[in-house]
Amino acid sequence: MPRIELKHITKKFGKFVAVDDLNMVIEDRSFVTLLGPSGCGKTTTLRMIAGLETPTEGIITINDKVVFSSEDGIDVPPDKRDVGFLFQNYALWPHMTVYKNIAFGLENLKWSKEAIKTRVEELLAMLKISEFAGRYPSELSGGQQQRVAIARTLATGPKVLFMDEPLSNLDAKLRMEMRSELKRLHRETDSTFVYVTHDQLEAMTLSSMVCLMKNGYMQQYAPPLEVYRKPANTFTADFVGSPNINLVDGLVDQEKPIVLKLTNTVRLVFQPKTNIAVRQGQAIVLGLRPEHIAVTQMKADAEAEVLSSLPSGMETIIALSMDDIRLHSVVFGDIDFEVGKSVGLSFGHGVFNLFDKESGKNVGQGTLFRA
Numbered sequence: 001m002p003r004i005e006l007k008h009i010t011k012k013f014g015k016f017v018a019v020d021d022l023n024m025v026i027e028d029r030s031f032v033t034l035l036g037p038s039g040c041g042k043t044t045t046l047r048m049i050a051g052l053e054t055p056t057e058g059i060i061t062i063n064d065k066v067v068f069s070s071e072d073g074i075d076v077p078p079d080k081r082d083v084g085f086l087f088q089n090y091a092l093w094p095h096m097t098v099y100k101n102i103a104f105g106l107e108n109l110k111w112s113k114e115a116i117k118t119r120v121e122e123l124l125a126m127l128k129i130s131e132f133a134g135r136y137p138s139e140l141s142g143g144q145q146q147r148v149a150i151a152r153t154l155a156t157g158p159k160v161l162f163m164d165e166p167l168s169n170l171d172a173k174l175r176m177e178m179r180s181e182l183k184r185l186h187r188e189t190d191s192t193f194v195y196v197t198h199d200q201l202e203a204m205t206l207s208s209m210v211c212l213m214k215n216g217y218m219q220q221y222a223p224p225l226e227v228y229r230k231p232a233n234t235f236t237a238d239f240v241g242s243p244n245i246n247l248v249d250g251l252v253d254q255e256k257p258i259v260l261k262l263t264n265t266v267r268l269v270f271q272p273k274t275n276i277a278v279r280q281g282q283a284i285v286l287g288l289r290p291e292h293i294a295v296t297q298m299k300a301d302a303e304a305e306v307l308s309s310l311p312s313g314m315e316t317i318i319a320l321s322m323d324d325i326r327l328h329s330v331v332f333g334d335i336d337f338e339v340g341k342s343v344g345l346s347f348g349h350g351v352f353n354l355f356d357k358e359s360g361k362n363v364g365q366g367t368l369f370r371a
């Protein structure tokens with residue numbers, strides 16, 4: 001079963017380094033998402049693994065077989081890597097029916113008519129498009145066309161499936177529907193999925209592992225909830241989560257216990273979960289997820305004023321001003337808050353991340369309370 005390994009993969013376009021010394025292991029049957037802002041190197045990475053782009057340096061192995069090595073001059077072509085593709089422009093063949101579109105690849109492989117029929121019917125059922133078998137692509141909605149494209153890609157049973165923003169042409173409702181379809185397909189097919197997106201929500205909800213990239217560098221490679229709970233640096237902290245994490249600048253005011261000074265009046269004790277090293281006067285950034293800032297009338301750790309309240313029914317996003325620091329909190333339930341009102345903030349039920357201001361790196365996790 002395929003396990004993919006990238007060793008010291010670098011890709012340069014002229015002098016420009018698009019991917020820089022990337023090392024990663026994609027475990028068999030995992031769902032790995034390459035995530036990051038536009039231009040960070042996601043597509044280039046995917047294309048190098050697939051064999052569509054030649055790395056400048058490094059080694060790629062699939063199932064312990066070297067498919068690329070700059071040193072040994074090995075470069076196995078894409079069709080010999082046992083992989084399938086699904087891209088943003090999934091262009092179905094317009095003059096072929098849905099059935100034919102899915103069958104085409106199998107006919108090329110000289111499958112028997114009966115075997116093709118069995119396989120196509122299985123895929124039509126799996127993707128819930130059996131009733132459209134006789135239609136042409138122009139007679140289908142965008143979401144239905146996308147399902148056909150997925151069925152066509154899955155037909156030959158590729159061990160690894162590469163997808164580059166496959167849902168970006170769909171409207172919000174369909175994207176949501178296709179997300180759960182993709183997750184189900186991943187379970188049902190036993191294939192390894194490698195998926196490119198710049199949509200953090202898509203990456204969070206779909207993947208077993210997220211590879212977060214910036215400027216050609218891997219920033220963090222971890223399960224999505226680990227990226228969320230324990231971001232490696234301020235960039236990854238800020239990239240995942242909606243509404244965004246609150247990143248508040250401050251100073252280490254005291255080392256034992258650790259006291260953080262956020263403003264002239266807001267000082268908080270940071271109780272680390274494990275031993276961490278900070279020094280007095282060190283500039284830090286405190287990461288506060290909005291759902292860990294509770295708005296309370298009792299036993300507050302800090303005081304704030306309500307700047308705005310955005311109730312959506314299930315939850316309310318509140319903009320707050322704590323001294324001159326702006327914070328966002330999320331409160332669950334259909335509650336509204338009065339603008340201008342003074343409220344208390346409690347940090348009692350959260351675990352917070354502390355970052356070094358200069359390097360941006362995570363220095364540790366801990367709980368917070370009033371100093």
Ligand SMILES: Nc1ncnc2c1ncn2[C@@H]1O[C@H](COP(=O)(O)OP(=O)(O)OP(=O)(O)O)[C@@H](O)[C@H]1O
Pocket residue numbers: 013016018036037038039040041042043044045198
């Ligand atoms: N053929 C090329 N020649 C020169 N530069 C390229 C080429 N292909 C990509 N690049 C550059 O390499 C960088 C990474 O491109 P890549 O397509 O991998 O980014 P991405 O993260 O997938 O972005 P997006 O989300 O916008 O698709 C970009 O700055 C891009 O301009």
